[in-house]
Amino acid sequence: MKSFITILLLFCGISFTARSQDAVEKKISMSLGPQNAFYLEIPGADKKMAEKVFYEFVKDYGKIKENGKAKEHVMMATKIPVINGTSPLDLYAKFEDGKNMATTFLWVDMGGAFINAGDHPSQAASTKQFMYDYFVAVRKKVVGEELKKEEKMLSDLEKDLKKLKEKNEDFHNDIEKAKQKIIEAEKNIEKNIVDQENKGKEIDTQKVAVEKVVEKLNNLGKKD
Numbered sequence: 001m002k003s004f005i006t007i008l009l010l011f012c013g014i015s016f017t018a019r020s021q022d023a024v025e026k027k028i029s030m031s032l033g034p035q036n037a038f039y040l041e042i043p044g045a046d047k048k049m050a051e052k053v054f055y056e057f058v059k060d061y062g063k064i065k066e067n068g069k070a071k072e073h074v075m076m077a078t079k080i081p082v083i084n085g086t087s088p089l090d091l092y093a094k095f096e097d098g099k100n101m102a103t104t105f106l107w108v109d110m111g112g113a114f115i116n117a118g119d120h121p122s123q124a125a126s127t128k129q130f131m132y133d134y135f136v137a138v139r140k141k142v143v144g145e146e147l148k149k150e151e152k153m154l155s156d157l158e159k160d161l162k163k164l165k166e167k168n169e170d171f172h173n174d175i176e177k178a179k180q181k182i183i184e185a186e187k188n189i190e191k192n193i194v195d196q197e198n199k200g201k202e203i204d205t206q207k208v209a210v211e212k213v214v215e216k217l218n219n220l221g222k223k224d
Contacts, residue, residue, distance in 0.1 A: 002056055010038055013034065023040045023106075024038070024039055025117055025128075031067060031072055031092070032092075034202075035109075036116035037105070038128060039104060040104060040131055041098065042101055042102050043104070043221040044099045044142035044146070045139075047102050049102065049141055051073070051095045051144070053071075053095055053138045054073070055135060056137075059078065062077075063075070072092050073094070074091065078090070083108060083130055084110060084115075087110065087111075088111070092107040092109070099202035106131060
């Protein structure tokens, strides 16, 4: 039940964050010069995660390659129906690390013209939706990792509690053993008292015997 509530709350957080996050359109320099781009900031993600999820997100549309010199990831002559129907386009993506977040930049070249809201309102809106869906995918990954950490902490706490319960049981066992030792010791004390009394009687008897021998020794050589 607790796990279900945790998952529900976390994914509600995804939904809330995602609804408040739209890709921003802005002209940004890239390998082909300053071009219109769509970018968004993803809280909780890092560059590596943003990049990995992007590769998974576009894998059905073709092969993406990395341009190490330009620090860009490129997919050429691909068809993404949600953006431009059956017409081919080129994707250029870039990822950057920020403070507890990652930023993803996307340029979409329809063949001589990069998508922008002024000239391509429909494709621009579709690109923003595309970015929104990608954003949700990354946030799911982020929250999934958070869930793993929280579940790990919960598991560790449960293990700690189990150890404490086992320790408590050990203490009770120690008490029971101690009680048994006390009972045995009390019995031994009673027996010891009896043994002391008996030994005292033996000593008294032996003293009489000693006195008799002493008396016998003292009487040796005496004449009546």
